[in-house]
Amino acid sequence: MSENGEIAKQIINAVGGKENIQSVTHCATRLRIMINNKDKINTDKIENIHKVKGAFYNAGQYQIIFGTGTVNKIYDEVIHLIPHEQPSTKIKQNENKEGPSFQRAIRTFGDVFVPIIPVLVATGLFMGLRGLLTQKEMLSIFNLLPEDISPNFLLYTQVLTDTAFAFLPALVAWSTFAVFGGSPIIGIVLGLMLVNPILPNAYEVASGNSSPIMMFGFIPVVGYQGTVLPAFISGFIGAKMERWIRKHVSETLDLLVTPFFTLLIMSISSLFIIGPIFHSLEQVILDIVIWLLGFPLGLGGLIIGGLHQVLVITGVHHIFNFLEIQLLANTGANPFNAIITAGIAAQGGATLAVATKTKSKKVKALAYPSALSAMLGITEPAIFGVNLRYRKPFLFGLIGGSAGGFLADWINLKATGMSITVIPGTLLYLNNQILGYLLVNFFAISVAFVLTYLFGFSNQE
Known part of the structure; x- marks a missing residue:
């Protein structure tokens, strides 16, 4: 049996066996298991399984964090070992009956937008590239002026950037x-x-x-x-x-x-x-x-940047998809992206501080990849695998997010798209905003890292 197959087998045993599993699905980072009896789950055993970066029970689901890419492979192995796995449509029906009504509603809202987001991401990248290619500084490299750009080329770029929103x-x-x-x-x-x-x-x-x-x-x-x-x-x-x-x-x-x-x-x-x-x-x-x-002195960014990752824990952060789409469709810009990016980067900074300070090889092996995942825009491994486990790193990550969100709002950063953040998100700020974007991320990471390193984590933990 392959390594992932062995992990899948251990997971099934740790959640109470096949008979305790109602259905299995997954998102970008988490294996989501509908459980018949949650008292049969051995969380300590699951958290000690190789590649597992955290686990928790929420809204009727037991969610095990693996990270992008890995979760797909583990999911394939799990359903291979469960012959009675339900069709995906029935899984959705079961999921929608579980958990608090507000979380169910937000989860359903998120299900609607998940298939749409890839084309909106691509559209945002097209906007960023068009902004880059039409900058005077970029054109000067090729001894060109804005009026030298072909109208037909600009028309083609408009097809790329306007179709999805139209x-x-x-x-x-x-x-x-x-x-x-x-x-x-x-x-x-x-x-x-x-x-x-x-x-x-x-x-x-x-x-x-x-x-x-x-x-x-x-x-x-x-x-x-x-x-x-x-x-x-x-x-x-x-x-x-x-x-x-x-x-x-x-x-x-x-x-x-x-x-x-x-x-x-x-x-x-x-x-x-x-x-x-x-x-x-x-x-x-x-x-x-x-x-x-529009709150003065960056207060709106301070509030949103500090609270966004709290919403990630509850799973209701998908509501921001609607807001970002509306901002882009109606104003052509997305100031939300830079603010929530600060919150994401800050959680990565707090996790990096834990990885740097801890003497535990196991914690280092978990924290370093989780910090990298956060820098790529996925914070669940960092939050559930490290920061929430030690509490203070998560708190100082929120403070770093507030600081970065304040700065992003204060300097009026606006993305050309949505759904990619931190390192990949740089592509949304190629229209003369890249230095400000990098400064915001560095500031958020630094605040979270320094606070966590000095006050949020003991290397004896």
Whole structure:
């Protein structure tokens, strides 16, 4: 048996055997196991298994941290040893019934955005590269001026950077239909209806260059380019409606009746009811976020940078995906990224201090890779494997995050994209912000490292 196969076998035994496992899934860093009886879990035994960087029980799941890449391999070995492993759709149904209702709601919200994030990451990188290639300093290297750039080339770069956000409702509706058991293709079409070129463009209406269509004399109708909530609510209701119609229609008529009535009813309700209401609500949420970020003297960044990693523990930090998407779609910039990057980097700095100071070879073997993982943007190994275990490093990591978040807000750093942070995140700041970004990360790491090294960890631990 391979090393990963042996680890999988030890995990199954430590959680109470195959009969105590209801289902298994995983995210970017954690193996998530639905347990029948959590009293049968031997946490001490699990934490001593090779490659395990921490474990905890949360929202009905026992979560074992391995880190990116490793978790996929362990997951494959675990399901290979559990012949009764459930299909992924049933796993999702079981997960959604477990844990506090608020955490379930946020987890479901996160499930909708996880498949979309890769294209938004790519779009953010395209924005950063376009900013780099059109800088006067960069062009001067090739003896070029901004006016020397081909208009056709700029048009092509606009295709790269604008497409995902212009058709964002289609992506959101597609993913929402998939998560809630509807037909994704219906979700795509419904989402495309929300951004049909026949409708006045939302950006042009916002800038005053166009006017909404007034239906029935009082309902303003526009395209919903760059919006999230209208597509999410429409997708949620549409998926439920499709399933209800399909359940009450004979199989003979299903192909004709179900998509016809789903799209007819949802197009009317989405354009005339859901869209206007939730687009307004979305704007209120965006205004509140901008107001918070507008606190004087960097106070907004200080608060967000200090609290973000607390939310990572609870798993509700996925709500920030919605906020970041909205900031990018409506303002073209994402100040949240630099602030939460400071919180992530600071946890890595605190873990690095533990790794540097400890005399335990086992702690060093865990802390150094966990610190590196944090520098690549994944903090769960650092938080659960090291910092929370010794408590003070986590606290000083939060202080470092506050310090870095304050600085990021104070110097007005704004990313061109989302979802990549710390070292990979440098690609989002190539538009004359790279020095400020590096300074923020260095500051956050330094504060957390120094405080942890001096006051947060004894080398006898």
